[in-house]
Amino acid sequence: MSGIRTRWHPSFDALSSHADSSTDAASSTRIGRHVSSCPECGNQVAEIHALGHAARAMTVAGAPPDLWARIEAAASASAGSVTRPQVHLAPADLSPPLSRRHRALALGATMLLTMLAIVALWPRPASLQAAGPSRLTFSPARPVPGGELRVRYQPLAADPKVERLVLVGRFARPAGLNPSRSGYRGRAHDQLADSLGELVPTADGSYVGRIRLPADFLAVSLTVLDPRRDGLDIDGAAPWMVIGGAPDGTPSLASYLAAQDTRTAWLYNGWRSLPRQGVDVADSLKRYFPAHPAGWAFTQSYGMSRGRFDLLRFFESAERKYAAMNDALWPQPSLDAERLHDMVAFARTIDEPWEAVRWAGRLAAQHPEDSRALADLAVSLHEIELRPTPAVGDSIRRWLPVLDQAYRRGPVPNAGYVDALHLAVRYGDSSTRALWTGRETANVAIANVWAMTARLAVDSADQARSQLRRHAEDACTLPPGRLPLASSVDEWRIRCELDRAISYSFLSSLTLRTGLARQALTEADSATVAMRRAEICALPHAHRAHALAALALGDTATALSDFVLAAAGYPSGVSRELESAEARLGGRFDRNAVAARLEEARRTIETCNAELRPRRQARARGRAG
Amino acid sequence: MRPPSDGTATTAVFVDDEPARLRIRLDRVAAGDRAALGALFVEFGDLVYRAALRLTGSEADAEDATQELFLRLPAAVRGFTGDASSFPGWIHRVAVRQALMQMRSGRRRREVDVDAVASLVAPTDDALNRLTLEAALARLSVEHRVVFLLKEVEGLSHAEIAELVGISVSNSEVRLHRARRELRDMLRGSR
Numbered sequence: 001m002s003g004i005r006t007r008w009h010p011s012f013d014a015l016s017s018h019a020d021s022s023t024d025a026a027s028s029t030r031i032g033r034h035v036s037s038c039p040e041c042g043n044q045v046a047e048i049h050a051l052g053h054a055a056r057a058m059t060v061a062g063a064p065p066d067l068w069a070r071i072e073a074a075a076s077a078s079a080g081s082v083t084r085p086q087v088h089l090a091p092a093d094l095s096p097p098l099s100r101r102h103r104a105l106a107l108g109a110t111m112l113l114t115m116l117a118i119v120a121l122w123p124r125p126a127s128l129q130a131a132g133p134s135r136l137t138f139s140p141a142r143p144v145p146g147g148e149l150r151v152r153y154q155p156l157a158a159d160p161k162v163e164r165l166v167l168v169g170r171f172a173r174p175a176g177l178n179p180s181r182s183g184y185r186g187r188a189h190d191q192l193a194d195s196l197g198e199l200v201p202t203a204d205g206s207y208v209g210r211i212r213l214p215a216d217f218l219a220v221s222l223t224v225l226d227p228r229r230d231g232l233d234i235d236g237a238a239p240w241m242v243i244g245g246a247p248d249g250t251p252s253l254a255s256y257l258a259a260q261d262t263r264t265a266w267l268y269n270g271w272r273s274l275p276r277q278g279v280d281v282a283d284s285l286k287r288y289f290p291a292h293p294a295g296w297a298f299t300q301s302y303g304m305s306r307g308r309f310d311l312l313r314f315f316e317s318a319e320r321k322y323a324a325m326n327d328a329l330w331p332q333p334s335l336d337a338e339r340l341h342d343m344v345a346f347a348r349t350i351d352e353p354w355e356a357v358r359w360a361g362r363l364a365a366q367h368p369e370d371s372r373a374l375a376d377l378a379v380s381l382h383e384i385e386l387r388p389t390p391a392v393g394d395s396i397r398r399w400l401p402v403l404d405q406a407y408r409r410g411p412v413p414n415a416g417y418v419d420a421l422h423l424a425v426r427y428g429d430s431s432t433r434a435l436w437t438g439r440e441t442a443n444v445a446i447a448n449v450w451a452m453t454a455r456l457a458v459d460s461a462d463q464a465r466s467q468l469r470r471h472a473e474d475a476c477t478l479p480p481g482r483l484p485l486a487s488s489v490d491e492w493r494i495r496c497e498l499d500r501a502i503s504y505s506f507l508s509s510l511t512l513r514t515g516l517a518r519q520a521l522t523e524a525d526s527a528t529v530a531m532r533r534a535e536i537c538a539l540p541h542a543h544r545a546h547a548l549a550a551l552a553l554g555d556t557a558t559a560l561s562d563f564v565l566a567a568a569g570y571p572s573g574v575s576r577e578l579e580s581a582e583a584r585l586g587g588r589f590d591r592n593a594v595a596a597r598l599e600e601a602r603r604t605i606e607t608c609n610a611e612l613r614p615r616r617q618a619r620a621r622g623r624a625g
Numbered sequence: 626m627r628p629p630s631d632g633t634a635t636t637a638v639f640v641d642d643e644p645a646r647l648r649i650r651l652d653r654v655a656a657g658d659r660a661a662l663g664a665l666f667v668e669f670g671d672l673v674y675r676a677a678l679r680l681t682g683s684e685a686d687a688e689d690a691t692q693e694l695f696l697r698l699p700a701a702v703r704g705f706t707g708d709a710s711s712f713p714g715w716i717h718r719v720a721v722r723q724a725l726m727q728m729r730s731g732r733r734r735r736e737v738d739v740d741a742v743a744s745l746v747a748p749t750d751d752a753l754n755r756l757t758l759e760a761a762l763a764r765l766s767v768e769h770r771v772v773f774l775l776k777e778v779e780g781l782s783h784a785e786i787a788e789l790v791g792i793s794v795s796n797s798e799v800r801l802h803r804a805r806r807e808l809r810d811m812l813r814g815s816r
Contacts, residue, residue, distance in 0.1 A: 012802065012805075012806050013799070013802040013806075016801065016802040016805050016806070017802070020776075020801075047809055048805055048809070051758070051777070051805055051808055051809065051812075052777040054758045055758060055762070055773070055774065055777045055778050056777065056778055058679075058759055058778075060675040060678050060679055061675070061678065061684075062670075062671035062674060062675060063666075063670040063673070063674035063675075063688075063691060064684075064688065067670065067674070067688055067691060067692070068663060068666050068670065070688070070692060071666065071691070071692045071695050071696065072659070072663075074692055074696060075659070075696055385813075
């Protein structure tokens with residue numbers, strides 16, 4: 001592993017610890033002396049301090065004006081009056097740190113007794129709980145195909161006691177056959193599932209139930225639904241996941257990979273949660289440590305923390321494995337694209353972007369026709385950008401010709417285009433920038449379609465249109481007997497309409513490219529109808545599509561109005577939207593008029609959001625019961 | 626609608642130092658005086674709400690946490706034995722704890738911020754737009770964000786964080802390092 005830069009300086013974690021030390025203590029340590037003489041590390045420490053300063057300087061809104069009224073109403077409703085003693089409340093629940101210690105001891109003792117009871121009474125292997133504060137436990141921990149899974153659910157103390165809850169679940173299919181993990185229809189809360197069984201209350205306040213597992217059982221995602229109030233409980237940020245074992249009770253690679261395959265992006269984690277092509281820490285764990293117990297039951301939120309923690313302990317051995325494979329493979333004059341791509345993924349998994357660039361560069365040079373070559377190289381270079389790399393521009397600029405070659409010889413449209421474009425725009429000269437931006441027409445719409453609609457497996461705009469049309473025309477009604485896996489029914493309907501709105505928007509853009517402007521306008525109209533059903537006040541995609549179609553039909557006034565709406569609805573992209581509109585409208589773009597209309601559009605959107613807010617909040621509260 | 630006055634303004638004619646006035650107000654709250662509770666809300670509602678909002682990242686969750694705290698406050702202040710000057714720190718920590726309980730419950734109370742969704746998935750512009758720290762924080766995992774905020778903004782020690790969050794001290798340190806690293810990478814990547 002010679003040549004890996006991180007060995008020559010203190011690790012980031014060490015610098016982070018150093019940043020927390022007092023000035024006197026810090027300066028006398030070995031790291032402190034290094035930092036004082038190393039500008040690169042000094043800058044990192046300064047960045048760490050700056051993060052803290054910026055976080056403390058963030059402004060956070062105060063309590064909304066109507067909150068006291070709500071508190072007072074709740075007080076009256078629950079207790080008649082706050083003067084009444086709160087007998088249901090243990091004061092320790094709100095105790096400050098001094099008494100928390102005692103409560104923690106009591107809680108710890110209770111938990112210990114509970115755990116001992118569970119271990120003593122439940123069959124082995126002991127019922128492990130998903131890492132983190134999971135309230136759904138399973139037995140056996142690694143169920144076998146055709147067996148029975150016993151489930152115990154511990155509701156919140158404040159939850160109303162109900163006669164039954166429903167276990168909503170979705171069985172994983174073998175890896176590669178599950179719904180796409182990214183994009184709109186691939187998210188857990190957009191997926192549909194079945195009622196797998198009932199949970200009934202017990203004397204101790206928990207609920208229990210059983211599920212008979214199919215003979216081909218691999219893994220299952222589970223959530224708990226209270227059907228009476230459309231209330232849902234999930235494991236923090238994603239469904240609970242139970243991963244099966246082989247019939248003899250040993251870990252099953254097929255089960256693990258199937259479970260991995262069903263892991264889904266969660267909306268609020270943003271794009272960082274989207275699976276990166278070929279790179280997944282847990283996947284790496286399983287591939288190189290198939291017997292490792294981590295991940296027997298995990299979710300994206302809790303389990304992956306545990307996975308990362310375990311991976312840290314195994315990191316060095318993973319590096320040794322990588323080094324051994326590197327030594328064995330690199331000297332071979334000819335390697336297939338699959339192997340090269342795997343090495344790119346491995347290098348990125350162990351956080352060695354320069355190693356990844358090396359392998360990706362070889363993939364691009366030896367197999368430029370491979371569909372992964374451009375994306376592998378562009379994304380690996382982007383990883384370099386994210387690190388404190390001296391003269392990063394020069395380093396990346398050298399690779400631009402290789403990216404160009406991979407683009408020219410690879411398939412078009414190409415999924416790696418957008419990543420490569422950003423590198424070219426940031427580091428290329430004017431002719432390079434012009435070259436890559438000129439390729440936009442052939443790629444961007446398709447790339448966006450992929451990103452937006454579950455990475456449709458399309459090779460052409462025609463295929464994209466037909467798949468988008470299917471999405472757009474698919475009504476938002478639940479099939480009989482089916483339920484959303486990880487959202488309330490109402491939430492599912494709203495997201496479904498949003499999906500339709502975006503699908504219609506892109507469909508309209510693609511239709512316009514074929515010259516059918518009137519049809520494109522109709523599709524853009526459909527996008528705005530779906531947008532309103534989704535309770536959205538402005539959707540830039542829809543307004544932009546409508547503007548372009550109107551412009552193609554010669555209706556400049558409508559186009560300008562829609563461009564302004566698109567800009568007003570996308571605050572962080574206002575200038576880009578308006579620049580785009582000006583480029584298309586030319587002399588018909590009146591800046592003063594646009595500025596006035598932009599303000600008006602913003603007010604309209606604010607008013608609309610203010611009107612919708614109580615409904616959104618009421619829905620959120622209603623769901624929580 | 627603002628909370629009613631609790632009459633301590635009149636009391637102030639006789640008791641002119643702030644800690645003593647607060648002590649009287651707390652005694653009234655403990656006795657179930659809703660007007661006194663309203664006055665406490667006026668004084669500390671924003672502090673509580675802001676602490677909850679920072680941690681949960683959700684207005685609905687922050688409102689719920691604030692509501693829960695103030696509903697339970699009459700009973701809880703009976704256990705507050707410190708002097709009045711330490712009350713702001715006490716209620717702030719209780720707010721943090723309440724927000725964590727809210728998050729730990731696993732109960733989803735998030736609003737569907739569809740505008741945020743639209744901007745997340747907007748074509749190509751995203752990577753070119755500069756991220757704010759706030760946006761970067763929103764993209765951290767809950768575990769990392771909570772530890773980062775408790776350490777950097779709330780000023781808690783790792784031992785205190787470990788106790789509050791239910792993790793080990795070393796785990797708290799690891800999460801802080803990871804959070805900083807991810808934030809730094811995100812913010813650098815957006816330049």
